[in-house]
Every structure is written in structure tokens, then in C-alpha cells.
Amino acid sequence: MxxxxxxxxxxxxxxxxxxxxxxxxxxxxxxxxxxxxxxxxxxxxxxxxxxxxxxxxxxxxxxxxxxxxxxxxxxxxxxxGRPALGLVLATDGPAGLGLEINVDYLAACVVDLTGAVRHRAIRRLDLRPLPPAEVLAGLGDLAATAHAEAQRQRLVLAGTALAVPGLVTATGVVRLAPNLGWRDVDLVGALEAHPALSGRRAAGHWLTVDNEANLAALGELHAGTSGEATFLYVSGEIGIGAGIVLHGTLFRGARGWSGELGHLPVDPAGRRCRCGAQGCLEQYAGQEAILTGAGLAGLGQPADAAIARLAELAGAGNGAAIAALTEAACALGVAIAGVINLLDLDTVVLGGIYAPLAEWLRPPLEAEIRRRVLTAGWSPVTVRPSLLTGDAAVLGAAGSVVRAVLAHPARWLAPPA
Amino acid sequence: MxxxxxxxxxxxxxxxxxxxxxxxxxxxxxxxxxxxxxxxxxxxxxxxxxxxxxxxxxxxxxxxxxxxxxxxxxxxxxxxGRPALGLVLATDGPAGLGLEINVDYLAACVVDLTGAVRHRAIRRLDLRPLPPAEVLAGLGDLAATAHAEAQRQRLVLAGTALAVPGLVTATGVVRLAPNLGWRDVDLVGALEAHPALSGRRAAGHWLTVDNEANLAALGELHAGTSGEATFLYVSGEIGIGAGIVLHGTLFRGARGWSGELGHLPVDPAGRRCRCGAQGCLEQYAGQEAILTGAGLAGLGQPADAAIARLAELAGAGNGAAIAALTEAACALGVAIAGVINLLDLDTVVLGGIYAPLAEWLRPPLEAEIRRRVLTAGWSPVTVRPSLLTGDAAVLGAAGSVVRAVLAHPARWLAPPA
Structure with missing residues (x-):
């Protein structure tokens, strides 16, 4: 026996x-x-x-x-001789669904194994007045459309990764999203309750939730050429998040709450922040501060149109536009110089709304770095826009699903007989 | 063939x-x-x-x-039956020599394999007016005394680790030490030229140089009980340095220059700093700012006596002493809250002069953390004094030599015949 x-x-x-x-x-x-x-x-x-x-x-x-x-x-x-057949990644097999909840938009995209974007959708609306259930119903609709579109293109969504502008637990609960006013919202449970999505998880489809800056930083890491990169990814939206990549690995902190760059104090006795503190970077360099400074807030236009208009004005030499961008860049520079003094990162990636505005943000931001970073004289810091376009977080989310399939293909294939 | x-x-x-x-x-x-x-x-x-x-x-x-x-x-x-002999680490074999150059003192200590401190010496003098060669001659004298004392106690110094308040290259050159006004000073070369030390390296004695906060953080890590700790070690001296320990490993940054906490801006348009920037933490919470605030600067007493006097006054309820400590702690709290928002560290260790002052620094520092750290409500942060006494850097330096001997004993033993 x-x-x-x-x-x-x-x-x-x-x-x-x-x-x-x-x-x-x-x-x-x-x-x-x-x-x-x-x-x-x-x-x-x-x-x-x-x-x-x-x-x-x-x-x-x-x-x-x-x-x-x-x-x-x-x-x-x-x-x-007859040449042999070549092998490529399939474009009609598993794909990843990326979803994003941000403060003033919802987004979805489907990426196939080759990394090609096969579907994308964005719905702009101010989520702040809405209860979480309504937001999640809207997101579920975007996801259902993405599933249908994937099916039409003969793709199967292997999993979903959802990016949110807040602090997320390992089980997909948003502990805190200050700009949405959310506390303890169970996103996984709510999404699975959507009629078009229920039962998918039981069928092997997996669902993960992560901070939007983390997913964008991972997308940036994999879009780049060096897998050993060390950089700070700065995600500019209504809030400001950061993803910290150290030697090719996302640093998540002791308990998974790292990256709250928007709440670094740049003027400790200054403007009140939604988080309850004073002088947080967000209040000086967030989307609303920039648009207000440039006189473009409250005109009823969607944020992407307002940012495009701001770039247009700055390009034409408009004084208010350039002053607003310079003020934001100085505040960003103060906070980022502190981060570089602390962590010695050699690269800063400007993402979100900062990417299309990088031309005007970079010079004052680099000036603050030169002025404040002890090693700036001999260890240069590169400041550059994100390699991904504005929606890095949702692309990074979809890409994270695809990378998981490629790294663990047996989970996708049927187990051996 | x-x-x-x-x-x-x-x-x-x-x-x-x-x-x-x-x-x-x-x-x-x-x-x-x-x-x-x-x-x-x-x-x-x-x-x-x-x-x-x-x-x-x-x-x-x-x-x-x-x-x-x-x-x-x-x-x-x-x-x-006859009981078997037990085995312990030897107290008459190899030992580590720790040396420290700080802004207002030189220090040396010898630690044996068991971690016991067998010799320590500190020489207080303001190093800022002195040329590097004079400082290094003084340090060489301390090292020669330590070698003689080790020999008297039948110890052999296996190696030396030197802690300095600045940015050090992998080959032991101080790139920049702002508070000393040093740039590109070759410490290894200079120390080996000291009459009492020349030829030791050729005889197998090794010499390393590292930032003082890094060595102190490593000492703290090995003095603690958890090898997987994640913490910020804050070294309060004339300058303020930090050692960042992530999951049991010291994080050195992309190029080895991490930890310059003293140059995080806490009031970006505020006081001028020796580094050339404005509003750096050092100018609000460094030793000189605290002693000046308390009316204890420039009285001609050595810094350790002044710090002891400050603690005595604060303990007796002296208003100026408590106000100076509170102001420093608030500035520290602003900077450290930013670090925690960014890195999600669960522990802050107060070292250097902050350790004996922790009783008065902690309450205002913790209040800033509660006020500014997004996750403070549900993920508490522990603020505590260093486990090591005031000279954590020099103890950490000597300990790093001993740990190297224990981890690589064959380097110390003769190779097998």
C-alpha cells in the first residue's frame, strides 16, 4: 500500500x-x-x-x-528544392480585450497575438456624477460590442484586463479612486453580472483589474526595445498616475499601491486637492488645471478636442496656452526631479494628455530637472513622449492579456490527452 | 593535441x-x-x-x-554519553573595518564575525573647510589605529567599507558630495596611499566605498528580523540621505545614484540649497536647520552635544526646541508622504540624529503621512527609530565586510591544495 x-x-x-x-x-x-x-x-x-x-x-x-x-x-x-512553409502568429485566434475606466471617458480595444489593434472604441462622458453601477453598465456595453466585433473577425477573447484610475486590490476591488469618488467598488463582480458577459469566466475567460498607469507603463515597456529599461511612466489625465519600471519590472510597492505621483506635494500649503491634502501635483499639472489656465475649461467641448485646441494655440504662439503649459511643466518638473533624486531613473515617459503636449512641456520640465537633480550634470535624463498613442492604458491592458497567452499557451490550448 | x-x-x-x-x-x-x-x-x-x-x-x-x-x-x-562539542563563529578571526566620512565627523569601527563591535572611534571636526587630502589623512590615521587595535585583539581585518555622504561610483570615486563641496575625489587611491595602509589591498584586503545612507540601510536590514522588508531608511545628518530597501534588496537606481531624499523640494520657491536648487528638504530638516531653529547653532559645541541638549530641552517642554523639531518633522513628513505615495513603503526608519529625536519628530511626521498619503486610512505606515544606534552607517559598513566573508568564506580561506 x-x-x-x-x-x-x-x-x-x-x-x-x-x-x-x-x-x-x-x-x-x-x-x-x-x-x-x-x-x-x-x-x-x-x-x-x-x-x-x-x-x-x-x-x-x-x-x-x-x-x-x-x-x-x-x-x-x-x-x-521546394522551400519550407514559414510560421507566423495567428491573426484569427486568441486576442486580448482591454477596457479602461477613466474620469472622463470609457474605452475598449481588442489586440490580436501579433499586437495589431483590431477594434477600438471610446465613449467620452464625465463619470464623476454617475454611480459606479451606471459606469459599469456602460463599460459592459463596450465590452459586449468588443466581444461581438471580435467574433465577427474570427477572434476569441482569451481574457480582459481593465484599467482604472485608482488603487486596486489583487482581487479587483477599487479601494480608492479619488477623482471618481469611489471607495471599495467590486469591479470584477459587477462586470461579470453584465448580461452579455456573465458566464464567460466560467468558460475560461479571465478578468484582471489594475491601475491605469501600471498597465500603460507595461505597454510602454513591451513597446520599447530594451527589456531591461528603468523609467518613470507619467500618465496625465484628470488625475496624474505613474508606473515605475525598474530594470524591466513594474515596481508595485509593498502592498501594490505605488505610483500615486499626482499626490506628491509641489506646494505643501497650496491648493486643496480632492484627496483631502494640499498642494498635490494634480492641482497644478492635471488636465483641469492646464485647461483652466489656458482659458479652455468649461467650454462644453470634450477633453480630447480641448487638448487638441490647446496644442493648436500653443503651436500658434498663444501666450495663455504657453503660460498654462509652462506652469504645469514646472510643477511636473519639481515632482519628477524629486523622483529622480530619490530613484535615479534615466528616462521619463510622458503619457496620456502629456504626449501630444510634449513639445511645450519638455523644455521647462527639463530645466527643472537640470536645476534640481544632483546628478543631472553628468547622468542625463531623457524626457520623451510615450511610444504608444494617447490610449496607452487600454492598449497596455489588451497587450497584457496577449502576453499572458504567449507566455502560458497551455492555458489556452486544451490540455494533452 | x-x-x-x-x-x-x-x-x-x-x-x-x-x-x-x-x-x-x-x-x-x-x-x-x-x-x-x-x-x-x-x-x-x-x-x-x-x-x-x-x-x-x-x-x-x-x-x-x-x-x-x-x-x-x-x-x-x-x-x-559524552556530549558533542558545539560550534560558534570565531571571535578571533576575520573582522570588518567600517569607516565613515561625514560632514562634521570621521568614524571607524571594527565588527567581528558574530556582529560584536570590538572597537569604535569618532573624531568630531567640521570637514567643510578642509581639502580632501587632509580629511583622508585623518581617516587613514583612524584606520591605522583600528588595524593596530584589531591586531591586539587577535583579529584580522578582512576588508574595509567606507561610508561617505555623497554619490559614489563603482570604483570608489566620489562624484559629488554637496555638503563637503567635493567633486571627483578618488577615495580608494587616496586611502591606499596612507603609509599605514599601503600594500594591504595587494595582500588580499579589499576596500569598497558606498553612500552612507545605503550602508546604514543595509545595516538596518540585517539588524532586523525580516529579510524581505520594504522600508525607507532616512539618515539625518547635516545632509539627509535615504536608503530604499525593496523586498529585502537595496535599490540603487539605474546608475547607482538613488536615495537623495535631502533634495526633494518641500517648498520649491523657498530657501537656497548648497546643491544650487531651492526649497530642498535639507534646508528645513537637516541638522543645521533644526539647531538654528532651536537657537542651538553656533554655540561652539560639537553636534552630538547640541543634539543631546536639544533632546533635553524638548523633554523639558522648551517651546523653541519643540517648535524647531515640529517644523523639521512637518517638512520631513511632506517629503516622506510623497515617497510613500510613489513607492508604497510600509515602514520609515529614522536614523542618524533623527533616532534620538524620534519621540518629538514622530507625531507631526505621522500627521503629515495621515493627511497626505492616499492609502494611509487602510494601509498603516510604521515610523520608528533605527535599530542601530546613531552610527548606523559605520556599523553597516563594517557589517557589510563581515557578511561578505560569511557569504564567500573561500575568498578568506586559503584555496584547497
Whole structure:
């Protein structure tokens, strides 16, 4: 009995190891194909991975069967012999759904395995007067449309990542979103209750919730060329968030609440903030402070139109526009110089509304850095706009689902018989 | 010829692996002895490590021969049989020399393998008017005295770690120490030129230089009970530095310049700082700002006496003393609240002059944290004085040498024959 029992444990252990080896090899093959400059053949993959051709072929067959890979005709060759088929990531298989709740818009996008954006939608409305249930119903509608659109394009949404402008627990509860006035809102539960979405999680679709600046920073990290990057991603919206990437890894803090750059004090006895404190950066460099300073607030136009108008005015040399941008950039510079003195980051990425305004924000921001950062004289700091367009958070959210599929393909494929 | 060559490479590879295995096992045995509640026997070590008794005995013999371990009589036992000898870390073997240059003192200390402080010396003098060569000659004298004292106590200094209040390169050059007015000072080269120290490095003694707050934070980490701690160590001296420990690891930044907490702006248009900027924390909460506020500056007394007098006055309810401490604590609170909003650290350790003043600094500092940190309502932050006494940096420096010996004992022992 004891011996028999031990034998069972041994067999189970072996099965686990084999499953884990298969998972590892599937992900390895996908990574080679994803990183290759041109579609590799099975023989190319065997040479690159060190796996046997038979093993590679079995893995590739599984990945093709699971709609993770597609075979494509090779480029014409001049040499003799029939050229081998090339392999590329599938564009009709799993995809990621990114959702975003921000203070004055809701957004959704679908990204396929290749990283291509296959669907995007944004709905601009001021969420602050609305109860969370109404916001979530609207978001559920966007998600349902995205699911239908994905299906029409023969994609299957493997999972959803939701970006929110607040502090989120590991189980998807918003502990606090000061600009929305939300406390302890269970987003996962509410979204799953939407008629078009209920039951999806039971069917294997997963749902995660994260801070919008964190997801945008992850999107930026993976859009860049260096996986070892150390940078501060600054997300400018009505609130100001930050994602801190240290040596290629998002730093989440002791309990997951890092990145509240908008509440760094830049004038400790200054303007009152929604958070209850005084002089927070948000009150000097947030979207509303900038638009108010430029005389563009309260004109009834949507924020993206107002920001575009601000850029237009600044480009034309309008004094009020340039003064408002300079004031915001100085406040940003004070806070960011403090962050660099503390953390020694070599790169600052301007995201959200700051990306299209970077031309006017950068010079005063860089001047504050030169003035305040001890090491600025010999360790330069690069300030640049985000590589992603304005909706980095929702793109980063969708991308995080796709990266999870590519890193753990066995979760998507049926387990081996 | 080729075959013979390959055979040599193979043999060398095997030798390297064996040396690395021996290094690993030596360190494993030392760690068990260091962590044990009472001196373990060789048999205890074999049981705890899974190594054979013969292997453990050979390792222990090497460690005793190298003066890393000592055998001690066991505690009396009631059972039958002759009790086995216990093993403890040696107190007559290698030790670490910690040195510190600060703005108004030089310090040295010797710590043995058990962590006991065997020698300490501090020389108070304002270093700011002195050229670096004169400072280093004085430090060399302290180091020579420490070497002589170690020898008298039958200790051998395995290495030296030097703490400095500035930004240090990996090769031991101070790039910038604003409060000393130093730029590009080669400390390693200068110290080795001291008559009493020259030639030691060639004899295997190593010398490292690091920022004082970093070394103090490492000392605090190893003095604590949790190796996975995340905390901000705040070093209050004439300057204010910080060591950031994230999940048990010191975070050094993209290029090694992290921790310049003293130059976080707390009043961006306020007082001029020695660094060239305005409103830096140092100008509001540094030692000179506090003593000036309390009316204790420029009285010709050494700083430690002035700080002790300040604590005495505050304890007696002196209004000026309490007001000066409150003002400093509020400025510290503004800066530290920003750090916590950004990094989500759960613990703040008050070191340097802040440790003996913690009783008066904590209440206003904690009030700023409650007021400004978004998560303060549900994720409490602990503010506490350093576990080490005032000279945490020099203790941390000496400790870093001892930890290096314990982690890499083969570097200290002669290589195997």
C-alpha cells in the first residue's frame, strides 16, 4: 500500500514535470516566432531552440490547431528544392480585450497575438456624477460590442484586463479612486453580472483589474526595445498616475499601491486637492488645471478636442496656452526631479494628455530637472513622449492579456490527452 | 593535441565546479551556525544540511583552521554519553573595518564575525573647510589605529567599507558630495596611499566605498528580523540621505545614484540649497536647520552635544526646541508622504540624529503621512527609530565586510591544495 502510494506520487510528479516541460517548449517556440525577423520554418525553429525536429513539429501542430500559429508561403528562393512553409502568429485566434475606466471617458480595444489593434472604441462622458453601477453598465456595453466585433473577425477573447484610475486590490476591488469618488467598488463582480458577459469566466475567460498607469507603463515597456529599461511612466489625465519600471519590472510597492505621483506635494500649503491634502501635483499639472489656465475649461467641448485646441494655440504662439503649459511643466518638473533624486531613473515617459503636449512641456520640465537633480550634470535624463498613442492604458491592458497567452499557451490550448 | 587540450578544459571545468560546490557548502555551514539558537554539533549540522558527516567534518575543520569557527564546550546534558562539542563563529578571526566620512565627523569601527563591535572611534571636526587630502589623512590615521587595535585583539581585518555622504561610483570615486563641496575625489587611491595602509589591498584586503545612507540601510536590514522588508531608511545628518530597501534588496537606481531624499523640494520657491536648487528638504530638516531653529547653532559645541541638549530641552517642554523639531518633522513628513505615495513603503526608519529625536519628530511626521498619503486610512505606515544606534552607517559598513566573508568564506580561506 505504501509502495503503491509512493508509485502514484512518482507518476503524478512525472506528469506534472512533462506538462511543465511542454508548456515551456510551447512558449519557447512562440517566442522565437514572435521575435523572428521573417517567418521561420520548422527546421529553423529546431536549429534555434535545440529541440528535435519531431518535437518542434508536434508543438507547432498543437499551436496551429489551437489557432496560435498560421503557416504562410515562404518568400521565393533562388536555390533548388521546394522551400519550407514559414510560421507566423495567428491573426484569427486568441486576442486580448482591454477596457479602461477613466474620469472622463470609457474605452475598449481588442489586440490580436501579433499586437495589431483590431477594434477600438471610446465613449467620452464625465463619470464623476454617475454611480459606479451606471459606469459599469456602460463599460459592459463596450465590452459586449468588443466581444461581438471580435467574433465577427474570427477572434476569441482569451481574457480582459481593465484599467482604472485608482488603487486596486489583487482581487479587483477599487479601494480608492479619488477623482471618481469611489471607495471599495467590486469591479470584477459587477462586470461579470453584465448580461452579455456573465458566464464567460466560467468558460475560461479571465478578468484582471489594475491601475491605469501600471498597465500603460507595461505597454510602454513591451513597446520599447530594451527589456531591461528603468523609467518613470507619467500618465496625465484628470488625475496624474505613474508606473515605475525598474530594470524591466513594474515596481508595485509593498502592498501594490505605488505610483500615486499626482499626490506628491509641489506646494505643501497650496491648493486643496480632492484627496483631502494640499498642494498635490494634480492641482497644478492635471488636465483641469492646464485647461483652466489656458482659458479652455468649461467650454462644453470634450477633453480630447480641448487638448487638441490647446496644442493648436500653443503651436500658434498663444501666450495663455504657453503660460498654462509652462506652469504645469514646472510643477511636473519639481515632482519628477524629486523622483529622480530619490530613484535615479534615466528616462521619463510622458503619457496620456502629456504626449501630444510634449513639445511645450519638455523644455521647462527639463530645466527643472537640470536645476534640481544632483546628478543631472553628468547622468542625463531623457524626457520623451510615450511610444504608444494617447490610449496607452487600454492598449497596455489588451497587450497584457496577449502576453499572458504567449507566455502560458497551455492555458489556452486544451490540455494533452 | 586537440584531444589533450579538450581534456584539460574538462578537468579545469570540473575543478571550478568542485571549488564552487565547496564554497557553497562552506557558506551553508556558516549560515546554519550563525542562525542557530545554540551551538550546533557536527552531527546537528549534518542533519540540518543533508551533507554527510564526513563532508561536514572536513568543512568544519577547514573553517576552524581559517579562524572562522571555534569549538565550545556543550551545555551540560542529563542524558547518557559524552556530549558533542558545539560550534560558534570565531571571535578571533576575520573582522570588518567600517569607516565613515561625514560632514562634521570621521568614524571607524571594527565588527567581528558574530556582529560584536570590538572597537569604535569618532573624531568630531567640521570637514567643510578642509581639502580632501587632509580629511583622508585623518581617516587613514583612524584606520591605522583600528588595524593596530584589531591586531591586539587577535583579529584580522578582512576588508574595509567606507561610508561617505555623497554619490559614489563603482570604483570608489566620489562624484559629488554637496555638503563637503567635493567633486571627483578618488577615495580608494587616496586611502591606499596612507603609509599605514599601503600594500594591504595587494595582500588580499579589499576596500569598497558606498553612500552612507545605503550602508546604514543595509545595516538596518540585517539588524532586523525580516529579510524581505520594504522600508525607507532616512539618515539625518547635516545632509539627509535615504536608503530604499525593496523586498529585502537595496535599490540603487539605474546608475547607482538613488536615495537623495535631502533634495526633494518641500517648498520649491523657498530657501537656497548648497546643491544650487531651492526649497530642498535639507534646508528645513537637516541638522543645521533644526539647531538654528532651536537657537542651538553656533554655540561652539560639537553636534552630538547640541543634539543631546536639544533632546533635553524638548523633554523639558522648551517651546523653541519643540517648535524647531515640529517644523523639521512637518517638512520631513511632506517629503516622506510623497515617497510613500510613489513607492508604497510600509515602514520609515529614522536614523542618524533623527533616532534620538524620534519621540518629538514622530507625531507631526505621522500627521503629515495621515493627511497626505492616499492609502494611509487602510494601509498603516510604521515610523520608528533605527535599530542601530546613531552610527548606523559605520556599523553597516563594517557589517557589510563581515557578511561578505560569511557569504564567500573561500575568498578568506586559503584555496584547497
Amino acid at each position: 505504501t509502495h503503491h502510494g509512493t508509485g502514484q506520487v512518482g507518476a503524478a510528479g512525472t506528469a506534472v514535470r512533462q506538462a511543465s516541460l511542454r508548456e515551456h517548449n510551447l512558449a519557447l517556440v512562440l517566442r522565437h516566432i514572435s521575435d523572428a525577423e521573417r517567418p521561420p520554418s520548422r527546421a529553423d525553429l529546431a536549429a534555434a531552440t535545440g529541440l528535435t525536429r519531431a518535437t518542434v513539429s508536434a508543438l507547432v501542430d498543437d499551436l496551429i490547431g489551437g489557432h496560435l500559429l498560421t503557416e504562410v508561403d515562404p518568400a521565393p528562393r533562388t536555390g533548388a | 586537440t584531444h589533450h587540450g579538450t581534456g584539460q578544459v574538462g578537468a579545469a571545468g570540473t575543478a571550478v565546479r568542485q571549488a564552487s560546490l565547496r564554497e557553497h557548502n562552506l557558506a551553508l555551514v556558516l549560515r546554519h551556525i550563525s542562525d542557530a539558537e545554540r551551538p550546533p554539533s557536527r552531527a546537528d549540522l549534518a542533519a540540518a544540511t543533508g551533507l554527510t558527516r564526513a563532508t561536514v567534518s572536513a568543512l568544519v575543520d577547514d573553517l576552524i583552521g581559517g579562524h572562522l569557527l571555534t569549538e565550545v564546550d556543550p551545555a551540560p546534558r542529563t542524558g547518557a
